[in-house]
Amino acid sequence: MSDATLPILFTSAGRRVELTRCFRVAAEKLGLTIDVHACDMDPRLSAACNDADHSFAVPRCDAPEYIDVLYEYCREHSIRILVPTIDPELMPLAQARKRFADIGTWLHVSGPDTIAIVRDKAKTAEILGRAGVPVPKTASAEVARGAPDEWSWPVFMKPSGGSASRGIGLIEDPSQIARHYPEPMIVQEFLQGDEFTINIYVDANGELVAAIPHKRLSVRAGEVEKGCTVSRPDICEIAEKLVAALPDPTGVMCFQLVDDHQRGPRVFEINARFGGGYPLADHAGGRFAESLLARVTGKPECASDDWRADVLMTRYDAAIFSG
Structure with missing residues:
Protein backbone atom coordinates (compact mmCIF):
# COMPACT_ATOMS: atom_id res chain seq x y z
CA MET A 1 0.00 0.00 0.00
CA SER A 2 1.44 3.39 -1.00
CA ASP A 3 1.76 6.36 1.33
CA ALA A 4 -1.01 8.08 -0.65
CA THR A 5 -3.46 5.26 0.06
CA LEU A 6 -5.82 5.82 2.96
CA PRO A 7 -7.59 2.78 4.47
CA ILE A 8 -11.18 3.55 5.47
CA LEU A 9 -13.68 1.21 7.11
CA PHE A 10 -17.47 1.36 6.71
CA THR A 11 -19.27 -0.57 9.43
CA SER A 12 -22.71 -2.18 9.09
CA ALA A 13 -22.15 -1.45 5.41
CA GLY A 14 -25.29 -3.13 4.09
CA ARG A 15 -26.46 -1.40 0.90
CA ARG A 16 -24.33 1.73 1.26
CA VAL A 17 -22.58 1.40 -2.10
CA GLU A 18 -23.41 5.00 -3.04
CA LEU A 19 -21.76 6.26 0.16
CA THR A 20 -18.52 4.36 -0.36
CA ARG A 21 -18.37 5.59 -3.96
CA HIS A 54 -11.86 -5.79 1.47
CA SER A 55 -14.68 -7.10 3.65
CA PHE A 56 -15.09 -9.17 6.80
CA ALA A 57 -17.77 -10.49 9.14
CA VAL A 58 -18.61 -8.98 12.52
CA PRO A 59 -21.02 -9.90 15.31
CA ARG A 60 -24.15 -7.86 15.95
CA CYS A 61 -23.32 -4.29 16.90
CA ASP A 62 -24.93 -4.79 20.32
CA ALA A 63 -22.75 -7.84 21.08
CA PRO A 64 -20.18 -7.30 23.89
CA GLU A 65 -17.29 -8.21 21.58
CA TYR A 66 -18.30 -5.91 18.69
CA ILE A 67 -15.98 -3.02 19.54
CA ASP A 68 -13.06 -5.37 20.26
CA VAL A 69 -13.47 -7.01 16.84
CA LEU A 70 -13.44 -3.61 15.12
CA TYR A 71 -10.48 -2.44 17.20
CA GLU A 72 -8.33 -5.44 16.30
CA TYR A 73 -9.20 -5.09 12.61
CA CYS A 74 -8.37 -1.39 12.61
CA ARG A 75 -5.08 -2.03 14.38
CA GLU A 76 -4.08 -4.85 12.03
CA HIS A 77 -5.01 -2.95 8.85
CA SER A 78 -3.98 0.58 9.93
CA ILE A 79 -7.47 1.95 9.32
CA ARG A 80 -7.40 5.76 9.33
CA ILE A 81 -11.16 6.47 9.35
CA LEU A 82 -14.06 4.38 10.58
CA VAL A 83 -17.49 5.44 9.30
CA PRO A 84 -20.55 3.96 11.07
CA THR A 85 -23.80 3.79 9.13
CA ILE A 86 -26.51 2.73 11.63
CA ASP A 87 -27.73 4.26 14.88
CA PRO A 88 -27.29 1.36 17.36
CA GLU A 89 -23.50 1.32 16.94
CA LEU A 90 -23.03 5.05 17.60
CA MET A 91 -22.87 5.00 21.40
CA PRO A 92 -20.40 2.09 21.72
CA LEU A 93 -18.17 3.79 19.17
CA ALA A 94 -18.52 7.24 20.78
CA GLN A 95 -17.37 5.77 24.07
CA ALA A 96 -14.35 4.16 22.36
CA ARG A 97 -13.07 7.21 20.46
CA LYS A 98 -9.88 7.63 22.50
CA ARG A 99 -9.07 3.94 22.38
CA PHE A 100 -9.18 3.96 18.58
CA ALA A 101 -7.37 7.30 18.34
CA ASP A 102 -4.44 5.73 20.19
CA ILE A 103 -3.90 3.35 17.24
CA GLY A 104 -4.38 6.10 14.64
CA THR A 105 -8.04 5.42 13.75
CA TRP A 106 -10.40 8.41 13.75
CA LEU A 107 -13.99 7.45 14.43
CA HIS A 108 -16.52 9.55 12.57
CA VAL A 109 -18.90 9.87 15.49
CA SER A 110 -19.99 12.69 17.78
CA GLY A 111 -19.29 12.60 21.50
CA PRO A 112 -21.29 10.43 23.93
CA ASP A 113 -23.33 13.36 25.26
CA THR A 114 -24.67 14.15 21.80
CA ILE A 115 -25.33 10.49 21.00
CA ALA A 116 -27.27 10.11 24.26
CA ILE A 117 -29.59 12.90 23.11
CA VAL A 118 -30.15 11.86 19.52
CA ARG A 119 -30.70 8.18 20.40
CA ASP A 120 -33.57 9.12 22.71
CA LYS A 121 -36.42 10.81 20.85
CA ALA A 122 -38.03 12.06 24.06
CA LYS A 123 -34.76 13.66 25.12
CA THR A 124 -34.25 15.03 21.59
CA ALA A 125 -37.59 16.85 21.74
CA GLU A 126 -36.86 18.15 25.26
CA ILE A 127 -33.34 19.46 24.55
CA LEU A 128 -34.22 20.97 21.18
CA GLY A 129 -37.42 22.54 22.49
CA ARG A 130 -35.52 24.28 25.29
CA ALA A 131 -33.09 25.64 22.69
CA GLY A 132 -35.84 27.20 20.62
CA VAL A 133 -35.90 24.53 17.91
CA PRO A 134 -39.49 23.86 16.78
CA VAL A 135 -40.44 20.30 17.75
CA PRO A 136 -43.73 18.39 17.91
CA LYS A 137 -45.52 18.03 21.24
CA THR A 138 -44.01 14.88 22.77
CA ALA A 139 -44.70 12.71 25.81
CA SER A 140 -44.31 9.14 26.98
CA ALA A 141 -47.09 6.73 26.08
CA GLU A 142 -48.01 6.52 29.78
CA VAL A 143 -48.38 10.29 30.13
CA ALA A 144 -50.50 10.58 26.97
CA ARG A 145 -52.74 7.71 28.06
CA GLY A 146 -53.24 9.38 31.46
CA ALA A 147 -54.17 12.78 30.02
CA PRO A 148 -56.02 12.12 26.77
CA ASP A 149 -57.85 15.47 26.80
CA GLU A 150 -54.54 17.29 26.40
CA TRP A 151 -54.00 15.76 22.96
CA SER A 152 -55.54 16.08 19.52
CA TRP A 153 -56.12 12.60 18.15
CA PRO A 154 -54.79 10.79 16.20
CA VAL A 155 -51.20 10.86 17.45
CA PHE A 156 -48.03 9.25 16.21
CA MET A 157 -46.40 6.54 18.34
CA LYS A 158 -42.83 5.30 18.07
CA PRO A 159 -40.08 3.73 20.20
CA SER A 160 -38.08 6.43 21.97
CA GLY A 161 -34.86 4.69 20.94
CA GLY A 162 -36.03 3.33 17.60
CA SER A 163 -34.51 3.75 14.16
CA ALA A 164 -35.20 2.82 10.52
CA SER A 165 -38.96 3.39 10.98
CA ARG A 166 -39.17 0.45 13.37
CA GLY A 167 -42.32 0.19 15.48
CA ILE A 168 -43.96 3.44 14.35
CA GLY A 169 -47.69 3.82 13.86
CA LEU A 170 -50.74 6.05 14.06
CA ILE A 171 -52.87 5.83 17.21
CA GLU A 172 -56.47 6.88 16.59
CA ASP A 173 -57.58 7.19 20.23
CA PRO A 174 -56.16 6.66 23.75
CA SER A 175 -57.76 3.23 24.10
CA GLN A 176 -55.22 1.92 21.58
CA ILE A 177 -52.29 2.75 23.87
CA ALA A 178 -51.29 -0.43 25.67
CA ARG A 179 -50.41 -0.45 29.35
CA HIS A 180 -47.10 -2.19 28.77
CA TYR A 181 -44.60 -2.18 25.92
CA PRO A 182 -41.32 -4.08 25.57
CA GLU A 183 -39.43 -0.78 25.27
CA PRO A 184 -40.08 2.91 26.11
CA MET A 185 -42.59 4.43 23.70
CA ILE A 186 -43.46 8.05 23.00
CA VAL A 187 -46.35 9.79 21.32
CA GLN A 188 -46.06 12.94 19.25
CA GLU A 189 -48.65 15.19 17.70
CA PHE A 190 -49.55 14.01 14.22
CA LEU A 191 -47.86 16.28 11.67
CA GLN A 192 -49.11 16.65 8.11
CA GLY A 193 -47.09 18.34 5.41
CA ASP A 194 -43.97 17.99 3.31
CA GLU A 195 -41.13 16.05 4.90
CA PHE A 196 -37.52 17.19 4.63
CA THR A 197 -34.10 15.77 5.44
CA ILE A 198 -31.33 18.25 6.17
CA ASN A 199 -27.76 17.03 5.74
CA ILE A 200 -25.37 19.08 7.87
CA TYR A 201 -21.63 19.33 8.35
CA VAL A 202 -20.08 20.31 11.69
CA ASP A 203 -16.36 21.13 11.55
CA ALA A 204 -13.60 20.14 13.97
CA ASN A 205 -14.41 23.19 16.11
CA GLY A 206 -18.05 22.18 16.50
CA GLU A 207 -19.31 24.89 14.15
CA LEU A 208 -22.04 24.36 11.57
CA VAL A 209 -20.50 24.85 8.13
CA ALA A 210 -23.25 23.69 5.78
CA ALA A 211 -26.91 22.68 5.85
CA ILE A 212 -28.47 21.17 2.73
CA PRO A 213 -32.22 20.49 2.87
CA HIS A 214 -33.93 18.15 0.48
CA LYS A 215 -37.62 17.42 0.13
CA ARG A 216 -38.45 13.74 0.49
CA LEU A 217 -40.64 13.04 -2.55
CA SER A 218 -40.76 9.28 -2.05
CA VAL A 219 -39.51 7.04 0.76
CA ARG A 220 -38.89 3.30 0.83
CA ALA A 221 -38.05 1.41 4.04
CA GLY A 222 -37.43 4.70 5.81
CA GLU A 223 -34.87 5.91 3.25
CA VAL A 224 -35.41 8.57 0.61
CA GLU A 225 -35.99 7.08 -2.84
CA LYS A 226 -36.74 10.34 -4.66
CA GLY A 227 -35.69 13.74 -3.36
CA CYS A 228 -34.88 17.27 -4.45
CA THR A 229 -32.63 19.87 -2.82
CA VAL A 230 -34.44 23.06 -1.86
CA SER A 231 -33.40 26.54 -0.76
CA ARG A 232 -35.07 27.16 2.61
CA PRO A 233 -33.34 29.83 4.75
CA ASP A 234 -35.82 29.16 7.57
CA ILE A 235 -34.78 25.52 7.72
CA CYS A 236 -31.10 26.49 7.71
CA GLU A 237 -31.76 28.74 10.71
CA ILE A 238 -33.28 25.75 12.47
CA ALA A 239 -30.10 23.79 11.68
CA GLU A 240 -27.99 26.46 13.42
CA LYS A 241 -30.10 26.26 16.60
CA LEU A 242 -30.06 22.48 16.49
CA VAL A 243 -26.26 22.25 16.31
CA ALA A 244 -25.88 24.85 19.07
CA ALA A 245 -28.15 22.75 21.30
CA LEU A 246 -25.95 19.65 21.07
CA PRO A 247 -22.98 19.38 23.46
CA ASP A 248 -20.35 17.70 21.28
CA PRO A 249 -21.42 17.22 17.64
CA THR A 250 -18.92 16.66 14.86
CA GLY A 251 -18.79 15.68 11.20
CA VAL A 252 -21.76 14.69 9.07
CA MET A 253 -25.25 14.42 10.54
CA CYS A 254 -28.79 14.76 9.30
CA PHE A 255 -32.16 15.57 10.77
CA GLN A 256 -35.76 15.24 9.65
CA LEU A 257 -38.65 17.63 9.92
CA VAL A 258 -42.20 17.98 8.70
CA ASP A 259 -43.37 21.37 7.46
CA ASP A 260 -46.82 21.03 9.01
CA HIS A 261 -49.65 22.83 7.23
CA GLN A 262 -50.76 24.57 10.43
CA ARG A 263 -47.78 24.57 12.79
CA GLY A 264 -44.89 25.10 10.38
CA PRO A 265 -41.60 23.15 10.47
CA ARG A 266 -41.20 20.67 13.33
CA VAL A 267 -38.00 18.64 13.87
CA PHE A 268 -38.75 15.06 14.91
CA GLU A 269 -35.49 13.13 14.50
CA ILE A 270 -31.69 13.50 14.38
CA ASN A 271 -29.28 10.94 12.95
CA ALA A 272 -25.70 11.56 14.07
CA ARG A 273 -24.23 9.82 11.02
CA PHE A 274 -24.39 9.80 7.25
CA GLY A 275 -28.04 9.47 6.26
CA GLY A 276 -29.22 7.32 3.41
CA GLY A 277 -29.91 10.43 1.32
CA TYR A 278 -26.40 11.88 1.68
CA PRO A 279 -25.46 11.15 -1.98
CA LEU A 280 -27.99 13.81 -3.02
CA ALA A 281 -26.27 16.45 -0.86
CA ASP A 282 -22.92 15.29 -2.20
CA HIS A 283 -24.03 15.60 -5.83
CA ALA A 284 -25.45 19.04 -5.09
CA GLY A 285 -21.99 20.27 -4.07
CA GLY A 286 -21.82 19.74 -0.31
CA ARG A 287 -18.35 18.07 -0.34
CA PHE A 288 -18.87 16.52 3.10
CA ALA A 289 -17.02 13.26 2.40
CA GLU A 290 -14.16 15.22 0.86
CA SER A 291 -14.03 17.44 3.94
CA LEU A 292 -13.73 14.48 6.31
CA LEU A 293 -10.86 13.06 4.26
CA ALA A 294 -9.20 16.46 4.31
CA ARG A 295 -9.61 16.72 8.09
CA VAL A 296 -7.95 13.36 8.68
CA THR A 297 -5.05 14.04 6.31
CA GLY A 298 -4.24 17.48 7.71
CA LYS A 299 -5.77 19.52 4.91
CA PRO A 300 -8.30 22.36 5.41
CA GLU A 301 -11.89 21.17 5.73
CA CYS A 302 -13.80 21.97 2.56
CA ALA A 303 -17.47 21.24 3.27
CA SER A 304 -19.38 23.81 1.30
CA ASP A 305 -22.57 25.78 1.85
CA ASP A 306 -22.32 26.78 -1.82
CA TRP A 307 -24.55 24.02 -3.14
CA ARG A 308 -27.17 23.78 -5.87
CA ALA A 309 -30.89 23.83 -5.21
CA ASP A 310 -33.37 21.92 -7.40
CA VAL A 311 -31.07 18.91 -7.80
CA LEU A 312 -33.31 15.87 -8.21
CA MET A 313 -32.36 12.35 -7.16
CA THR A 314 -34.28 9.29 -8.35
CA ARG A 315 -33.00 5.88 -7.28
CA TYR A 316 -33.25 2.45 -8.83
CA ASP A 317 -32.20 -1.07 -7.85
CA ALA A 318 -28.89 -2.37 -9.15
CA ALA A 319 -27.15 -5.75 -8.76
CA ILE A 320 -23.59 -6.53 -7.66
CA PHE A 321 -22.38 -10.03 -8.48
CA SER A 322 -19.69 -12.08 -6.79
CA GLY A 323 -18.39 -15.58 -7.37
Whole structure:
Protein backbone atom coordinates (compact mmCIF):
# COMPACT_ATOMS: atom_id res chain seq x y z
CA MET A 1 0.00 0.00 0.00
CA SER A 2 1.44 3.39 -1.00
CA ASP A 3 1.76 6.36 1.33
CA ALA A 4 -1.01 8.08 -0.65
CA THR A 5 -3.46 5.26 0.06
CA LEU A 6 -5.82 5.82 2.96
CA PRO A 7 -7.59 2.78 4.47
CA ILE A 8 -11.18 3.55 5.47
CA LEU A 9 -13.68 1.21 7.11
CA PHE A 10 -17.47 1.36 6.71
CA THR A 11 -19.27 -0.57 9.43
CA SER A 12 -22.71 -2.18 9.09
CA ALA A 13 -22.15 -1.45 5.41
CA GLY A 14 -25.29 -3.13 4.09
CA ARG A 15 -26.46 -1.40 0.90
CA ARG A 16 -24.33 1.73 1.26
CA VAL A 17 -22.58 1.40 -2.10
CA GLU A 18 -23.41 5.00 -3.04
CA LEU A 19 -21.76 6.26 0.16
CA THR A 20 -18.52 4.36 -0.36
CA ARG A 21 -18.37 5.59 -3.96
CA CYS A 22 -18.86 9.19 -2.79
CA PHE A 23 -15.71 8.71 -0.73
CA ARG A 24 -13.80 7.24 -3.67
CA VAL A 25 -14.62 10.28 -5.81
CA ALA A 26 -13.81 12.65 -2.94
CA ALA A 27 -10.42 11.02 -2.47
CA GLU A 28 -9.56 11.49 -6.14
CA LYS A 29 -10.28 15.20 -5.82
CA LEU A 30 -7.75 15.38 -2.98
CA GLY A 31 -5.14 13.36 -4.84
CA LEU A 32 -5.67 10.36 -2.56
CA THR A 33 -6.50 6.75 -3.14
CA ILE A 34 -8.66 5.10 -0.51
CA ASP A 35 -8.61 1.43 0.29
CA VAL A 36 -12.24 0.65 1.10
CA HIS A 37 -12.89 -1.87 3.86
CA ALA A 38 -16.44 -2.85 4.80
CA CYS A 39 -18.01 -5.15 7.34
CA ASP A 40 -21.38 -6.67 8.08
CA MET A 41 -22.77 -9.72 9.82
CA ASP A 42 -22.76 -11.63 6.53
CA PRO A 43 -20.52 -9.83 4.00
CA ARG A 44 -21.64 -12.17 1.21
CA LEU A 45 -25.12 -10.67 1.43
CA SER A 46 -24.02 -7.02 1.63
CA ALA A 47 -23.81 -5.08 -1.61
CA ALA A 48 -21.37 -2.57 -0.09
CA CYS A 49 -19.13 -5.38 1.17
CA ASN A 50 -19.08 -6.97 -2.28
CA ASP A 51 -18.24 -3.60 -3.83
CA ALA A 52 -15.45 -2.86 -1.31
CA ASP A 53 -11.76 -3.69 -1.71
CA HIS A 54 -11.86 -5.79 1.47
CA SER A 55 -14.68 -7.10 3.65
CA PHE A 56 -15.09 -9.17 6.80
CA ALA A 57 -17.77 -10.49 9.14
CA VAL A 58 -18.61 -8.98 12.52
CA PRO A 59 -21.02 -9.90 15.31
CA ARG A 60 -24.15 -7.86 15.95
CA CYS A 61 -23.32 -4.29 16.90
CA ASP A 62 -24.93 -4.79 20.32
CA ALA A 63 -22.75 -7.84 21.08
CA PRO A 64 -20.18 -7.30 23.89
CA GLU A 65 -17.29 -8.21 21.58
CA TYR A 66 -18.30 -5.91 18.69
CA ILE A 67 -15.98 -3.02 19.54
CA ASP A 68 -13.06 -5.37 20.26
CA VAL A 69 -13.47 -7.01 16.84
CA LEU A 70 -13.44 -3.61 15.12
CA TYR A 71 -10.48 -2.44 17.20
CA GLU A 72 -8.33 -5.44 16.30
CA TYR A 73 -9.20 -5.09 12.61
CA CYS A 74 -8.37 -1.39 12.61
CA ARG A 75 -5.08 -2.03 14.38
CA GLU A 76 -4.08 -4.85 12.03
CA HIS A 77 -5.01 -2.95 8.85
CA SER A 78 -3.98 0.58 9.93
CA ILE A 79 -7.47 1.95 9.32
CA ARG A 80 -7.40 5.76 9.33
CA ILE A 81 -11.16 6.47 9.35
CA LEU A 82 -14.06 4.38 10.58
CA VAL A 83 -17.49 5.44 9.30
CA PRO A 84 -20.55 3.96 11.07
CA THR A 85 -23.80 3.79 9.13
CA ILE A 86 -26.51 2.73 11.63
CA ASP A 87 -27.73 4.26 14.88
CA PRO A 88 -27.29 1.36 17.36
CA GLU A 89 -23.50 1.32 16.94
CA LEU A 90 -23.03 5.05 17.60
CA MET A 91 -22.87 5.00 21.40
CA PRO A 92 -20.40 2.09 21.72
CA LEU A 93 -18.17 3.79 19.17
CA ALA A 94 -18.52 7.24 20.78
CA GLN A 95 -17.37 5.77 24.07
CA ALA A 96 -14.35 4.16 22.36
CA ARG A 97 -13.07 7.21 20.46
CA LYS A 98 -9.88 7.63 22.50
CA ARG A 99 -9.07 3.94 22.38
CA PHE A 100 -9.18 3.96 18.58
CA ALA A 101 -7.37 7.30 18.34
CA ASP A 102 -4.44 5.73 20.19
CA ILE A 103 -3.90 3.35 17.24
CA GLY A 104 -4.38 6.10 14.64
CA THR A 105 -8.04 5.42 13.75
CA TRP A 106 -10.40 8.41 13.75
CA LEU A 107 -13.99 7.45 14.43
CA HIS A 108 -16.52 9.55 12.57
CA VAL A 109 -18.90 9.87 15.49
CA SER A 110 -19.99 12.69 17.78
CA GLY A 111 -19.29 12.60 21.50
CA PRO A 112 -21.29 10.43 23.93
CA ASP A 113 -23.33 13.36 25.26
CA THR A 114 -24.67 14.15 21.80
CA ILE A 115 -25.33 10.49 21.00
CA ALA A 116 -27.27 10.11 24.26
CA ILE A 117 -29.59 12.90 23.11
CA VAL A 118 -30.15 11.86 19.52
CA ARG A 119 -30.70 8.18 20.40
CA ASP A 120 -33.57 9.12 22.71
CA LYS A 121 -36.42 10.81 20.85
CA ALA A 122 -38.03 12.06 24.06
CA LYS A 123 -34.76 13.66 25.12
CA THR A 124 -34.25 15.03 21.59
CA ALA A 125 -37.59 16.85 21.74
CA GLU A 126 -36.86 18.15 25.26
CA ILE A 127 -33.34 19.46 24.55
CA LEU A 128 -34.22 20.97 21.18
CA GLY A 129 -37.42 22.54 22.49
CA ARG A 130 -35.52 24.28 25.29
CA ALA A 131 -33.09 25.64 22.69
CA GLY A 132 -35.84 27.20 20.62
CA VAL A 133 -35.90 24.53 17.91
CA PRO A 134 -39.49 23.86 16.78
CA VAL A 135 -40.44 20.30 17.75
CA PRO A 136 -43.73 18.39 17.91
CA LYS A 137 -45.52 18.03 21.24
CA THR A 138 -44.01 14.88 22.77
CA ALA A 139 -44.70 12.71 25.81
CA SER A 140 -44.31 9.14 26.98
CA ALA A 141 -47.09 6.73 26.08
CA GLU A 142 -48.01 6.52 29.78
CA VAL A 143 -48.38 10.29 30.13
CA ALA A 144 -50.50 10.58 26.97
CA ARG A 145 -52.74 7.71 28.06
CA GLY A 146 -53.24 9.38 31.46
CA ALA A 147 -54.17 12.78 30.02
CA PRO A 148 -56.02 12.12 26.77
CA ASP A 149 -57.85 15.47 26.80
CA GLU A 150 -54.54 17.29 26.40
CA TRP A 151 -54.00 15.76 22.96
CA SER A 152 -55.54 16.08 19.52
CA TRP A 153 -56.12 12.60 18.15
CA PRO A 154 -54.79 10.79 16.20
CA VAL A 155 -51.20 10.86 17.45
CA PHE A 156 -48.03 9.25 16.21
CA MET A 157 -46.40 6.54 18.34
CA LYS A 158 -42.83 5.30 18.07
CA PRO A 159 -40.08 3.73 20.20
CA SER A 160 -38.08 6.43 21.97
CA GLY A 161 -34.86 4.69 20.94
CA GLY A 162 -36.03 3.33 17.60
CA SER A 163 -34.51 3.75 14.16
CA ALA A 164 -35.20 2.82 10.52
CA SER A 165 -38.96 3.39 10.98
CA ARG A 166 -39.17 0.45 13.37
CA GLY A 167 -42.32 0.19 15.48
CA ILE A 168 -43.96 3.44 14.35
CA GLY A 169 -47.69 3.82 13.86
CA LEU A 170 -50.74 6.05 14.06
CA ILE A 171 -52.87 5.83 17.21
CA GLU A 172 -56.47 6.88 16.59
CA ASP A 173 -57.58 7.19 20.23
CA PRO A 174 -56.16 6.66 23.75
CA SER A 175 -57.76 3.23 24.10
CA GLN A 176 -55.22 1.92 21.58
CA ILE A 177 -52.29 2.75 23.87
CA ALA A 178 -51.29 -0.43 25.67
CA ARG A 179 -50.41 -0.45 29.35
CA HIS A 180 -47.10 -2.19 28.77
CA TYR A 181 -44.60 -2.18 25.92
CA PRO A 182 -41.32 -4.08 25.57
CA GLU A 183 -39.43 -0.78 25.27
CA PRO A 184 -40.08 2.91 26.11
CA MET A 185 -42.59 4.43 23.70
CA ILE A 186 -43.46 8.05 23.00
CA VAL A 187 -46.35 9.79 21.32
CA GLN A 188 -46.06 12.94 19.25
CA GLU A 189 -48.65 15.19 17.70
CA PHE A 190 -49.55 14.01 14.22
CA LEU A 191 -47.86 16.28 11.67
CA GLN A 192 -49.11 16.65 8.11
CA GLY A 193 -47.09 18.34 5.41
CA ASP A 194 -43.97 17.99 3.31
CA GLU A 195 -41.13 16.05 4.90
CA PHE A 196 -37.52 17.19 4.63
CA THR A 197 -34.10 15.77 5.44
CA ILE A 198 -31.33 18.25 6.17
CA ASN A 199 -27.76 17.03 5.74
CA ILE A 200 -25.37 19.08 7.87
CA TYR A 201 -21.63 19.33 8.35
CA VAL A 202 -20.08 20.31 11.69
CA ASP A 203 -16.36 21.13 11.55
CA ALA A 204 -13.60 20.14 13.97
CA ASN A 205 -14.41 23.19 16.11
CA GLY A 206 -18.05 22.18 16.50
CA GLU A 207 -19.31 24.89 14.15
CA LEU A 208 -22.04 24.36 11.57
CA VAL A 209 -20.50 24.85 8.13
CA ALA A 210 -23.25 23.69 5.78
CA ALA A 211 -26.91 22.68 5.85
CA ILE A 212 -28.47 21.17 2.73
CA PRO A 213 -32.22 20.49 2.87
CA HIS A 214 -33.93 18.15 0.48
CA LYS A 215 -37.62 17.42 0.13
CA ARG A 216 -38.45 13.74 0.49
CA LEU A 217 -40.64 13.04 -2.55
CA SER A 218 -40.76 9.28 -2.05
CA VAL A 219 -39.51 7.04 0.76
CA ARG A 220 -38.89 3.30 0.83
CA ALA A 221 -38.05 1.41 4.04
CA GLY A 222 -37.43 4.70 5.81
CA GLU A 223 -34.87 5.91 3.25
CA VAL A 224 -35.41 8.57 0.61
CA GLU A 225 -35.99 7.08 -2.84
CA LYS A 226 -36.74 10.34 -4.66
CA GLY A 227 -35.69 13.74 -3.36
CA CYS A 228 -34.88 17.27 -4.45
CA THR A 229 -32.63 19.87 -2.82
CA VAL A 230 -34.44 23.06 -1.86
CA SER A 231 -33.40 26.54 -0.76
CA ARG A 232 -35.07 27.16 2.61
CA PRO A 233 -33.34 29.83 4.75
CA ASP A 234 -35.82 29.16 7.57
CA ILE A 235 -34.78 25.52 7.72
CA CYS A 236 -31.10 26.49 7.71
CA GLU A 237 -31.76 28.74 10.71
CA ILE A 238 -33.28 25.75 12.47
CA ALA A 239 -30.10 23.79 11.68
CA GLU A 240 -27.99 26.46 13.42
CA LYS A 241 -30.10 26.26 16.60
CA LEU A 242 -30.06 22.48 16.49
CA VAL A 243 -26.26 22.25 16.31
CA ALA A 244 -25.88 24.85 19.07
CA ALA A 245 -28.15 22.75 21.30
CA LEU A 246 -25.95 19.65 21.07
CA PRO A 247 -22.98 19.38 23.46
CA ASP A 248 -20.35 17.70 21.28
CA PRO A 249 -21.42 17.22 17.64
CA THR A 250 -18.92 16.66 14.86
CA GLY A 251 -18.79 15.68 11.20
CA VAL A 252 -21.76 14.69 9.07
CA MET A 253 -25.25 14.42 10.54
CA CYS A 254 -28.79 14.76 9.30
CA PHE A 255 -32.16 15.57 10.77
CA GLN A 256 -35.76 15.24 9.65
CA LEU A 257 -38.65 17.63 9.92
CA VAL A 258 -42.20 17.98 8.70
CA ASP A 259 -43.37 21.37 7.46
CA ASP A 260 -46.82 21.03 9.01
CA HIS A 261 -49.65 22.83 7.23
CA GLN A 262 -50.76 24.57 10.43
CA ARG A 263 -47.78 24.57 12.79
CA GLY A 264 -44.89 25.10 10.38
CA PRO A 265 -41.60 23.15 10.47
CA ARG A 266 -41.20 20.67 13.33
CA VAL A 267 -38.00 18.64 13.87
CA PHE A 268 -38.75 15.06 14.91
CA GLU A 269 -35.49 13.13 14.50
CA ILE A 270 -31.69 13.50 14.38
CA ASN A 271 -29.28 10.94 12.95
CA ALA A 272 -25.70 11.56 14.07
CA ARG A 273 -24.23 9.82 11.02
CA PHE A 274 -24.39 9.80 7.25
CA GLY A 275 -28.04 9.47 6.26
CA GLY A 276 -29.22 7.32 3.41
CA GLY A 277 -29.91 10.43 1.32
CA TYR A 278 -26.40 11.88 1.68
CA PRO A 279 -25.46 11.15 -1.98
CA LEU A 280 -27.99 13.81 -3.02
CA ALA A 281 -26.27 16.45 -0.86
CA ASP A 282 -22.92 15.29 -2.20
CA HIS A 283 -24.03 15.60 -5.83
CA ALA A 284 -25.45 19.04 -5.09
CA GLY A 285 -21.99 20.27 -4.07
CA GLY A 286 -21.82 19.74 -0.31
CA ARG A 287 -18.35 18.07 -0.34
CA PHE A 288 -18.87 16.52 3.10
CA ALA A 289 -17.02 13.26 2.40
CA GLU A 290 -14.16 15.22 0.86
CA SER A 291 -14.03 17.44 3.94
CA LEU A 292 -13.73 14.48 6.31
CA LEU A 293 -10.86 13.06 4.26
CA ALA A 294 -9.20 16.46 4.31
CA ARG A 295 -9.61 16.72 8.09
CA VAL A 296 -7.95 13.36 8.68
CA THR A 297 -5.05 14.04 6.31
CA GLY A 298 -4.24 17.48 7.71
CA LYS A 299 -5.77 19.52 4.91
CA PRO A 300 -8.30 22.36 5.41
CA GLU A 301 -11.89 21.17 5.73
CA CYS A 302 -13.80 21.97 2.56
CA ALA A 303 -17.47 21.24 3.27
CA SER A 304 -19.38 23.81 1.30
CA ASP A 305 -22.57 25.78 1.85
CA ASP A 306 -22.32 26.78 -1.82
CA TRP A 307 -24.55 24.02 -3.14
CA ARG A 308 -27.17 23.78 -5.87
CA ALA A 309 -30.89 23.83 -5.21
CA ASP A 310 -33.37 21.92 -7.40
CA VAL A 311 -31.07 18.91 -7.80
CA LEU A 312 -33.31 15.87 -8.21
CA MET A 313 -32.36 12.35 -7.16
CA THR A 314 -34.28 9.29 -8.35
CA ARG A 315 -33.00 5.88 -7.28
CA TYR A 316 -33.25 2.45 -8.83
CA ASP A 317 -32.20 -1.07 -7.85
CA ALA A 318 -28.89 -2.37 -9.15
CA ALA A 319 -27.15 -5.75 -8.76
CA ILE A 320 -23.59 -6.53 -7.66
CA PHE A 321 -22.38 -10.03 -8.48
CA SER A 322 -19.69 -12.08 -6.79
CA GLY A 323 -18.39 -15.58 -7.37
